[in-house]
Structure formats: structure tokens, C-alpha cells
Amino acid sequence: MRDDALQRLRQVAPGVSFLIAHNAQEALSLAPEADAAYNFCTPDLIQAAPRLRWIQVGSAGVDRYPFQEMRERGITFTNAKEIYGIQLADHNMAFILAFSRQLPFLFRAQEKGVWENRRNFPPGELAGQTLLVVGLGGTGLETARRAAGFGLRITATRRRTDLPKPDFVEAVHPPERLHDLLPEADWVAVCTPLTKDTRDSFHDAEFDLMKRTAYIVCVTRGGIINTEALLRAIDAGKIAGAGLDVTDPEPLPAGHPLWTRKNVILTPHASGHSPHSGERMFDLFCENVRRFAAGEPLLNGVDLELQY
Amino acid sequence: MRDDALQRLRQVAPGVSFLIAHNAQEALSLAPEADAAYNFCTPDLIQAAPRLRWIQVGSAGVDRYPFQEMRERGITFTNAKEIYGIQLADHNMAFILAFSRQLPFLFRAQEKGVWENRRNFPPGELAGQTLLVVGLGGTGLETARRAAGFGLRITATRRRTDLPKPDFVEAVHPPERLHDLLPEADWVAVCTPLTKDTRDSFHDAEFDLMKRTAYIVCVTRGGIINTEALLRAIDAGKIAGAGLDVTDPEPLPAGHPLWTRKNVILTPHASGHSPHSGERMFDLFCENVRRFAAGEPLLNGVDLELQY
Numbered sequence: 318m319r320d321d322a323l324q325r326l327r328q329v330a331p332g333v334s335f336l337i338a339h340n341a342q343e344a345l346s347l348a349p350e351a352d353a354a355y356n357f358c359t360p361d362l363i364q365a366a367p368r369l370r371w372i373q374v375g376s377a378g379v380d381r382y383p384f385q386e387m388r389e390r391g392i393t394f395t396n397a398k399e400i401y402g403i404q405l406a407d408h409n410m411a412f413i414l415a416f417s418r419q420l421p422f423l424f425r426a427q428e429k430g431v432w433e434n435r436r437n438f439p440p441g442e443l444a445g446q447t448l449l450v451v452g453l454g455g456t457g458l459e460t461a462r463r464a465a466g467f468g469l470r471i472t473a474t475r476r477r478t479d480l481p482k483p484d485f486v487e488a489v490h491p492p493e494r495l496h497d498l499l500p501e502a503d504w505v506a507v508c509t510p511l512t513k514d515t516r517d518s519f520h521d522a523e524f525d526l527m528k529r530t531a532y533i534v535c536v537t538r539g540g541i542i543n544t545e546a547l548l549r550a551i552d553a554g555k556i557a558g559a560g561l562d563v564t565d566p567e568p569l570p571a572g573h574p575l576w577t578r579k580n581v582i583l584t585p586h587a588s589g590h591s592p593h594s595g596e597r598m599f600d601l602f603c604e605n606v607r608r609f610a611a612g613e614p615l616l617n618g619v620d621l622e623l624q625y
Numbered sequence: 626m627r628d629d630a631l632q633r634l635r636q637v638a639p640g641v642s643f644l645i646a647h648n649a650q651e652a653l654s655l656a657p658e659a660d661a662a663y664n665f666c667t668p669d670l671i672q673a674a675p676r677l678r679w680i681q682v683g684s685a686g687v688d689r690y691p692f693q694e695m696r697e698r699g700i701t702f703t704n705a706k707e708i709y710g711i712q713l714a715d716h717n718m719a720f721i722l723a724f725s726r727q728l729p730f731l732f733r734a735q736e737k738g739v740w741e742n743r744r745n746f747p748p749g750e751l752a753g754q755t756l757l758v759v760g761l762g763g764t765g766l767e768t769a770r771r772a773a774g775f776g777l778r779i780t781a782t783r784r785r786t787d788l789p790k791p792d793f794v795e796a797v798h799p800p801e802r803l804h805d806l807l808p809e810a811d812w813v814a815v816c817t818p819l820t821k822d823t824r825d826s827f828h829d830a831e832f833d834l835m836k837r838t839a840y841i842v843c844v845t846r847g848g849i850i851n852t853e854a855l856l857r858a859i860d861a862g863k864i865a866g867a868g869l870d871v872t873d874p875e876p877l878p879a880g881h882p883l884w885t886r887k888n889v890i891l892t893p894h895a896s897g898h899s900p901h902s903g904e905r906m907f908d909l910f911c912e913n914v915r916r917f918a919a920g921e922p923l924l925n926g927v928d929l930e931l932q933y
Contacts, residue, residue, distance in 0.1 A: 404750045407775065411726040414719035423892045424732045430884040432876035432893045442712045442899035466774035467715065568740035576738040584731045585740045591750035 322599060329603050330610035353609060355602060358394075360386050371609055375598050377401045377455070377589075378538050380511040384621055394619040395605055399455035400597045401589045405536045406459030408588035409506050412534040412560025413448075413464070417441045421558075421582060444468030449502035451518075452509030453489060454625075456537060460506050461486050472498055476623075499526040504534070510625035511538035519543060524550035532558045536588035539565030544575070551578055562588040630907060637911050638918035661917060663910060666702075668694050679917055683906050685709045685763070685897070686846050688819040692929050702927045703913055707763035708905045709897045713844045714767030716896035717814050720842040720868025721756075721772070725749045729866075729890060752776030757810035759826075760817030761797060762933075764845060768814050769794050780806055784931075807834040812842070818933035819846035827851060832858035840866045844896035847873030852883070859886055870896040 318337055326335055336351065338344035344357040348365035358372045360383045371393045374382070379396050387394050415421065419438045426433040448464050450457040453475035461471050465485035474492045482489050490498060495518075499505065505527065509515045519533065519542040527533070533556060535542055544565050550556050558580030567586065575581050605615045619625060626645055634643055644659065646652035652665040656673035666680045668691045679701045682690065687704050695702050723729065727746045734741040756772050758765040761783040769779050773793035782800045790797045798806060803826075807813065813835065817823045827841065827850040835841070841864060843850055852873050858864050866888030875894065883889050913923045927933060 403752050403776070404748065407722060407751055408726050408748075410718075410775075411722035411728060414715060414722055415728060418716050418719040418892070419895065420719060420723060420728070420890075420892070421732070423895065424729070424890070425736075426893070427884065427891045428733075428736070430879055433895075435893065435895060435898060438895070439900070440712065440716075440895055440898040442901050443715055444711050445901070463774040466771040467718075468711070571738055576735065582728075582732070583735045584726070584728070585734070585743065587727065587731065587741075587743060587746070587748055590743060590748040592747070593750050593753070 325599075325603060326606055329607040333606065333610050353606075358382050363387065363390060363392065371395070371605075371615065373602055373605055375400075375602075378510055379619055379625065380538060380540075384624055388621045393615060394621060395615050395617045396619050397598055397601070398617050398619075398625075400594055400601060401591075402455035402459040404591035404594060405456040405508075405588045406463050408536045408562055408584070409456070409460045409508075409534050409560075410463045412536075412562075412582055413443070413504055413506070413532070415582060416532050416558055416560065416580075417443055421579065425579075445470065446503035447472065447501055448504040448506060449473070449498050450486070451492075451495065451505060451507045452515075452537075453486065454508060454510070457506065457508035458483065460508060469504070472502070474498065495523070496526055499523060500528065503528065503531050505531060507533065507535040507541055508537055509541055511540050512624045514623075515541050517541075517543045517546075520546045521549065524555045527556050529554060530557050532556065532560065534560040536562040539563040539567045548574055548578075551575075551581060558582075560584075562586055633907075633911060634914055637915040641914065641918050661914075666690050671695065671698060671700065679703070679913075679923065681910055681913055683708075683910075686818055687927055687933065688846060688848075692932055696929045701923060702929060703923050703925045704927050705906055705909070706925050706927075706933075708902055708909060709899075710763035710767040712899035712902060713764040713816075713896045714771050716844045716870055716892070717764070717768045717816075717842050717868075718771045720844075720870075720890055721751070721812055721814070721840070723890060724840050724866055724868065724888075725751055729887065733887075753778065754811035755780065755809055756812040756814060757781070757806050758794070759800075759803065759813060759815045760823075760845075761791075761794065762816060762818070765814065765816035766791065768816060777812070780810070782806065803831070804834055807831060808836065811836065811839050813839060815841065815843040815849055816845055817849055819848050820932045822931075823849050825849075825851045825854075828854045829857065832863045835864050837862060838865050840864065840868065842868040844870040847871040847875045856882055856886075859883075859889060866890075868892075870894055 336347045338347050344362055345365050348362050351366045352368050353371040355373045356375050358374055363386045369392055373395045375397050377397045419440045422438050446469055448469045448471050450461050450473040453473040464471055471486045473486050473489045474495055475489050476492055478491050560582040562584045563586055608615050644655045646655050652670055653673050656670050659674045660676050661679040663681045664683050666682055671694045677700055681703045683705050685705045727748045730746045754777055756777045756779050758769050758781040761781040770793060772779055779794045781794050781797045782803055783797050784800055786799050868890040870892045871894055916923050
């Protein structure tokens with residue numbers, strides 16, 4: 318941690334001592350004194366820290382954290398949701414626009430130095446098409462906001478049906494309605510976190526319900542879309558293509574058939590990258606440290622039962 | 626022309642006779658009777674049609690039409706401006722997002738079947754960056770509308786400074802201000818038509834003023850950006866890259882150096898393609914036929930002096 322960052326933390330929470338660990342072992346040795354931890358979150362650490370009441374992590378996806386241990390100890394768990402939504406949404410839209418304007422085909426033509434004949438590829442137009450956002454959370458909301466400017470009709474699923482519907486979304490449905498919504502979507506943006514409830518939520522049955530002209534994109538976590546079922550759907554022409562920044566397994570192994578499918582765009586878990594997310598994350602952390610020291614409710618709490 | 630299309634035309638203008646020419650020669654032989662022409666616009670045709678008062682064309686770019694002959698005869702000339710703006714703007718945004726999320730680099734990694742290390746490419750984030758729309762006409766306005774959803778700060782040039790400023794554009798300046806605006810732009814979307822005034826409007830001096838991290842995109846016409854100057858700017862690292870759907874010469878010849886530049890995306894004049902533009906164009910044509918028959922002012926008039 319840089320000096321100026323530490324100085325800022327000391328300013329927002331003058332009564333708090335900050336201990337810096339450079340690796341997991343140092344963290345373990347400092348754990349007995351810790352009331353809170355940032356970016357150290359293992360069963361070992363929790364066991365070694367009897368005073369621990371709060372853990373903040375710098376990731377939005379929290380599918381690999383020790384929820385049982387945190388539940389048993391009543392630890393408050395906060396994550397980076399909405400820190401990455403901006404660039405993840407940019408990445409979703411990059412996939413959608415690349416497919417709509419036939420960029421994979423045209424990239425390959427460019428690699429060959431060929432000015433393609435317009436009859437060989439049919440670019441689309443987003444206006445009037447339907448985008449289904451599966452999971453209208455941080456990433457889903459930012460994706461919908463961007464998509465609205467293109468005249469896309471936007472439907473969404475969201476567990477929290479009590480939250481207000483944004484103006485730019487036509488309708489928000491509970492997750493159980495997914496199968497009713499899939500047949501009318503030209504684009505499906507899977508924006509849910511990976512939890513026990515969402516694993517494999519796109520499998521053969523879901524691809525069967527999609528239009529043969531529809532594309533699916535996902536930048537949140539591999540495993541929500543079942544890889545083998547996706548490959549079957551692609552190879553059978555059940556859907557038009559897929560844009561994936563996350564895979565299962567990840568990294569996608571060399572030689573995996575998805576690498577060579579012409580209507581699949583693969584990027585290597587790059588959607589979270591942005592020159593600004595570190596700054597946003599540190600802003601959030603400072604605010605949560607201030608709240609923690611003041612005994613106020615923390616931002617970005619993760620539900621330890623729902624696990625997101 | 627399909628029967629149902631002809632039927633619709635007869636409905637909107639019952640007193641008008643429609644003559645169908647299948648090629649330029651048939652058009653010439655029918656010309657003496659014509660008060661108006663659709664998609665036939667040559668000096669020969671104008672000369673052969675003494676009654677001709679109106680020509681409608683189905684293209685938005687009108688840089689190759691016989692303006693002098695139309696001026697001399699006082700012929701009203703209407704084009705397809707705003708018919709293609711929707712898909713041209715989608716294409717502009719496809720270029721911008723592809724560059725921002727590093728898709729050219731990642732496409733090449735995918736072709737090699739390689740899951741790239743995140744240290745080898747730095748994706749950006751559009752929010753907070755500045756987009757300069759050069760020419761806030763049909764395509765420029767639709768591009769700005771889409772860009773606004775990404776949190777881009779948008780500045781623009783437009784000859785018609787009397788027109789109202791859209792909410793999603795921060796400021797609209799006259800074209801003469803271009804040099805003041807270029808240094809602050811992260812993205813430059815060249816959306817002007819090609820006219821005698823805009824030819825070569827991006828040359829060495831303009832690239833010298835751009836940020837080294839900035840990209841330029843163009844989907845309207847080759848020749849507005851000077852090809853040789855662009856290549857020099859790319860090769861000298863004066864700008865970060867270019868997305869071009871139009872080139873000069875066009876098609877870009879085999880072996881042209883632009884084909885192989887890693888930070889150039891080339892598409893073969895594909896931005897105007899959409900499954901819906903034919904329908905939009907015919908709607909416009911029907912409305913203009915109705916107006917012509919009723920003696921009302923036509924939509925989409927082209928200024929024969931400004932030539933757009």
C-alpha cells in the first residue's frame with residue numbers, strides 16, 4: 318500500500334491502526350489483532366483472528382470465499398460490486414456490437430487483406446431488437462443503460478423485484494420467468510454472479526428456447542453458462558454465437574473446441590480491467606473504513622446466504 | 626420494384642404515373658416524360674428529361690452526383706440522410722468499443738488459441754473520456770446519442786450552429802474550431818459528408834494536434850481523412866489507431882500498408898448495411914412522392930451549393 322493511500326485511510330479513520338501484510342503468512346501472523354481485513358479472506362485467517370468482524374475484498378465475484386466460516390462467526394462481508402460494472406458493461410457492449418456489425422468475420426478478412434464483398438456478410442442493426450439482461454445488478458444495470466442509447470428494447474430478470482424499475486428497461490421480471498423471456502431475445506447478456514443457484518443456469522434447455530439468430534454474452538463468471546451445453550448449441554446452430562470473457566474451466570485450455578468456433582469471441586477475463594477501477598475501489602474502501610470506525614452500516618454488503 | 630411497393634406508391638399519390646426502368650438505358654428512354662426520378666441521376670438523364678424537377682437518390686453520400694447540371698436546371702435533389710445514421714452510428718460505436726476493450730489484440734490471441742496474460746494489454750474505460758463528433762448531422766447525432774450512455778463527454782462541430790444543442794452533447798462548435806477541440810479528444814468520430822470543403826480535412830496538421838492515445842473512426846466517406854497522412858500518423862505513433870469503414874482509394878488495394886497495421890480496423894464499406902434501411906428508405910420515398918404530388922416541401926433536401 319502506497320504511503321499516500323495509507324495517509325488517506327488514517328485521515329478518514331484517525332482512531333484506527335492499519336497493519337500491512339505483504340503475503341498470506343504475514344497476514345496470519347497479524348490476524349490476532351485484527352478487527353477487520355482487506356483482501357485477506359481464507360478459513361485460516363478467520364480462525365487466526367478471534368476479533369475479526371469485517372472483511373472487505375476487492376473482487377465483485379465472491380464465489381470462492383469461505384461463506385460457512387463467515388456465517389458461523391457473524392462476520393460482515395463486503396465486496397466490490399458496482400466498482401467493475403462500468404467496464405464490464407463496456408465489454409458486454411463491445412461483444413454485442415462486434416457481432417451485430419460482423420467484426421469477427423471482417424477481422425479475418427482484414428487479416429487476409431481482403432476487401433470483402435457485401436453479399437458475404439449481413440450486418441444487423443440494434444434498434445428495435447430485444448436485449449434480455451439476466452441479472453439487473455451492477456453490471457446488468459450499466460449494460461442496460463448503455464444498450465438503451467441504441468434503441469434496443471430491454472427486458473431483465475432480477476431477484477429484487479421490489480427495487481424500482483429504471484426508465485430505460487421495459488420490464489423487470491423475477492428470475493423464474495427466464496424461460497418465458499428467452500424466446501423473444503435477440504441478445505442475452507448474462508450478468509448474474511456465480512452462486513449455487515446460478516451455476517449451469519444456461520444449459521441445453523435454455524439454449525433450446527433461444528432464437529437461432531440470438532447471441533449470448535457473459536463477462537461475470539464462467540460456470541453460469543454450462544460450457545459443454547454452449548458448445549453443443551453453437552455446433553447445432555441453436556444460437557448464432559457467444560461472446561465470453563469468462564469460461565469454465567478458466568483459463569480455457571489450449572485446444573478446447575471453443576477457441577476455433579468462428580461465431581465465438583473469447584477474451585481472457587479482461588472485462589474487469591480499467592485504468593480507473595483501482596481508484597474507485599479505494600474510494601469505496603476508505604468510505605467503508607470510515608463507516609466501520611463510526612459504527613455505521615457498510616456499503617456493498619454480501620448476503621452470506623445468497624452468496625452475492 | 627415489387628408489386629406491393631408500387632401499389633403503396635399509387636395509394637399515396639393517386640394522380641401520379643410510375644414508370645419503371647430496369648437499367649440506365651431504359652431510364653434514358655423514359656426520361657422525356659419524367660417529372661421526377663428515383664435513383665437515376667446522371668448528366669445524360671437530366672439532359673434527356675426536360676420536365677425533370679426532382680431527383681431522389683437512395684444514398685446518403687452524394688459526392689459523385691452532377692451538381693452543376695442540377696443547379697442549372699433548378700432541380701430539387703433529395704437524398705437518404707438519416708436513413709443510414711442508425712447503423713452507421715452502431716458501426717462507429719463498434720469501432721470505439723473494439724479499440725477500448727482491445728478486441729483487435731484479443732482477436733489475434735484467439736486466432737492463436739492463446740489465453741493472453743492481462744499484463745500484455747491495457748483495456749480502457751469510456752466513462753469520463755472525451756468523444757469529439759466532427760459533423761453533428763444524421764450519423765454524428767446518432768453516434769453521440771449512443772456514446773452518451775457510456776458516460777463519454779461529447780463535444781461536436783456542426784456548420785448549423787443555429788440548431789438546438791442535444792442534451793447529451795456538452796457543446797457544439799462551428800467547424801472552424803476543430804483545431805481547438807482536437808487536443809482534448811480521446812476519440813474522434815468523423816461524421817461529415819465528403820464535399821469540396823471536407824476533403825482532406827484530416828491531414829498531418831490535424832493528426833499532430835491529436836493525443837497520442839486517441840483513436841479516429843470514420844464510416845461516412847473516404848477522402849475526408851487523407852490516407853497517406855493517416856498512415857504517417859499511425860506509423861509515427863502520433864495517434865493510437867483508426868477504425869475505417871471507408872477508404873481512399875476504395876476498395877483499399879491489396880497490399881496497401883493499412884491492411885497490416887495492428888491498430889487499424891478496416892471494414893469494407895459495411896456500415897450502411899442493415900436489414901431495415903431499405904424499409905426506412907422506401908418510407909421516406911413514399912412520403913416525398915406524396916409531398917411532391919401535393920406540392921409540399923420535400924424532406925431531405927440537399928443544398929446544391931454546399932453539396933450535402
